[in-house]
Amino acid sequence: MKTLALLFAAVTACPADSYVNFIRQKQQDSNVVWDMPVPQQGAAPSALLLETSGALFQLFTINETSQTDYLLDQKLVGTYLPSAAVKVTTLDPYEKVTRTRVDKPFTVEIEIGGLMANPSAPAEANQVRLERHLGSYEGESHTLDASALIHSTPAETALLDTNTLTRLEFSASSVPSKDPLKAKGEEHFTVFSAGSGELGNTQLATGFVQVWPVATGEIKGIEPGQEVRFDSPALELILHDLYPRSDTHLILYKGEGIHGQELATLQSYSLDQDHSQSTVIPVDSLDKHIVDDGTYTLALVTDTVFGRDLLAEMVTFVIHRNIHVNAMQVDMTEHVTP
Amino acid sequence: MKTLALAIAFCGCAHAQTAVSARVTADSLAALRAKSPMARLATAPAAPKAEAKPSIIRESVILHDGTNWTLVPESALLHVPANLKHRVNTRPVGKIMPWVDFLVSNRGWLTTENVSFDEAAGNTAIDTKRAETWQKSDRIIVATHLNGPISVRSKEVTPALASK
Numbered sequence: 001m002k003t004l005a006l007l008f009a010a011v012t013a014c015p016a017d018s019y020v021n022f023i024r025q026k027q028q029d030s031n032v033v034w035d036m037p038v039p040q041q042g043a044a045p046s047a048l049l050l051e052t053s054g055a056l057f058q059l060f061t062i063n064e065t066s067q068t069d070y071l072l073d074q075k076l077v078g079t080y081l082p083s084a085a086v087k088v089t090t091l092d093p094y095e096k097v098t099r100t101r102v103d104k105p106f107t108v109e110i111e112i113g114g115l116m117a118n119p120s121a122p123a124e125a126n127q128v129r130l131e132r133h134l135g136s137y138e139g140e141s142h143t144l145d146a147s148a149l150i151h152s153t154p155a156e157t158a159l160l161d162t163n164t165l166t167r168l169e170f171s172a173s174s175v176p177s178k179d180p181l182k183a184k185g186e187e188h189f190t191v192f193s194a195g196s197g198e199l200g201n202t203q204l205a206t207g208f209v210q211v212w213p214v215a216t217g218e219i220k221g222i223e224p225g226q227e228v229r230f231d232s233p234a235l236e237l238i239l240h241d242l243y244p245r246s247d248t249h250l251i252l253y254k255g256e257g258i259h260g261q262e263l264a265t266l267q268s269y270s271l272d273q274d275h276s277q278s279t280v281i282p283v284d285s286l287d288k289h290i291v292d293d294g295t296y297t298l299a300l301v302t303d304t305v306f307g308r309d310l311l312a313e314m315v316t317f318v319i320h321r322n323i324h325v326n327a328m329q330v331d332m333t334e335h336v337t338p
Numbered sequence: 339m340k341t342l343a344l345a346i347a348f349c350g351c352a353h354a355q356t357a358v359s360a361r362v363t364a365d366s367l368a369a370l371r372a373k374s375p376m377a378r379l380a381t382a383p384a385a386p387k388a389e390a391k392p393s394i395i396r397e398s399v400i401l402h403d404g405t406n407w408t409l410v411p412e413s414a415l416l417h418v419p420a421n422l423k424h425r426v427n428t429r430p431v432g433k434i435m436p437w438v439d440f441l442v443s444n445r446g447w448l449t450t451e452n453v454s455f456d457e458a459a460g461n462t463a464i465d466t467k468r469a470e471t472w473q474k475s476d477r478i479i480v481a482t483h484l485n486g487p488i489s490v491r492s493k494e495v496t497p498a499l500a501s502k
Contacts, residue, residue: 022409027459031489034458035437035487069395161380214362308358310358
């Protein structure tokens with residue numbers, strides 16, 4: 001007879017009287033379902049026998065106002081069940097959530113333990129199933145229902161049948177979008193027990209990465225090749241989908257292209273938050289840095305952990321303000337002595 | 339979540355030259371996506387039919403007293419008098435209560451019957467005389483084990499179980 005000490009966390013994000021918690025134990029062999037008599041906070045041992053195929057423990061909470069239930073956590077425990085851990089890493093060191101840009105690589109590490117490699121043992125003892133789910137954020141939202149996504153049809157599925165660390169290196173994200181470069185959403189990697197029925201749909205471990213679009217922009221107010229003879233035009237920067245942690249600059253260069261002398265940064269916009277952002281910024285300081293006639297170039301760039309990227313086509317223009325005298329006519333008659 | 343967008347700042351200083359990356363295109367992104375590292379892993383058989391998101395409300399029997407409600411596992415009801423059927427499995431309305439609190443508040447029409455695990459699992463038949471006694475009760479009887487509601491799959495099918 002085995003007892004299992006089960007710890008569960010109370011719902012702490014909301015007042016205790018807003019939610020009611022239930023812990024349900026589902027025996028996998030006998031299909032008996034038992035609701036553990038537990039207080040709203042605390043811990044209690046599981047008093048039922050641990051069957052061969054194990055028991056599924058589910059922690060649900062129900063909102064008193066909306067009558068909506070949520071699965072907060074679940075654990076599958078059994079004598080034959082393997083263990084799993086999933087870790088996702090990206091180039092972005094942001095600690096609150098693992099995130100990346102759609103065109104940048106990320107790594108998924110899956111560590112499996114407890115597999116038996118015994119043909120006579122149940123299927124769930126010898127292998128686990130890895131599923132990859134792709135979800136897009138709708139509209140301006142930057143969240144999605146992860147539980148629903150994980151229980152939907154996966155984009156990819158594979159079997160893992162050895163107790164080892166499997167390392168998967170993805171060159172880019174495959175979160176779908178009408179414009180692939182503007183994809184935003186999440187990729188979830190979940191390890192499920194390989195058995196059938198409910199056991200086969202029980203997750204052992206999961207990890208995810210948040211995906212943000214490639215930023216783009218426009219320099220409004222001046223055209224490539226434009227000749228400026230008088231005051232410089234007022235400019236406006238249209239910035240789309242700036243990365244959550246980015247520094248965007250409008251830089252003025254002398255000459256054509258960005259390989260000449262960098263004269264000044266005319267405008268900067270820094271972002272440090274949990275989601276991408278689009279915005280419009282006016283620029284009116286062009287004349288302060290232009291003294292001489294000649295060719296100049298404006299470059300709109302953004303700096304992120306991934307490097308510096310050009311947001312729009314560079315704009316090369318010409319300043320032509322000085323008056324040049326080609327000939328001079330002088331009346332000498334007043335200077336002639338009779 | 340707090341936004342830390344900084345105010346627009348004017349900077350008259352020149353930056354040290356920083357290399358600018360080539361802009362990614364839809365075609366180059368498609369090429370990056372084409373080869374998934376999962377392709378080298380063993381192919382999994384057709385996954386079990388994806389179930390709807392787990393819902394304890396959908397997987398339970400609801401009991402309500404007109405003001406409050408609670409839930410117990412399916413097949414946990416051993417007996418439901420005809421005049422109390424309206425308290426079972428209607429749309430949850432009112433305040434959700436933990437099972438224990440709901441039971442204490444409604445002892446006038448709700449009671450429990452302790453069963454062993456083997457009786458719940460159907461490994462052992464429930465005594466017929468005992469089951470007959472339930473039918474005489476004027477209260478709804480919920481099977482419990484160690485003070486928690488439990489589903490019952492008895493080999494001896496009682497009228498309450500048969501009607502479900």
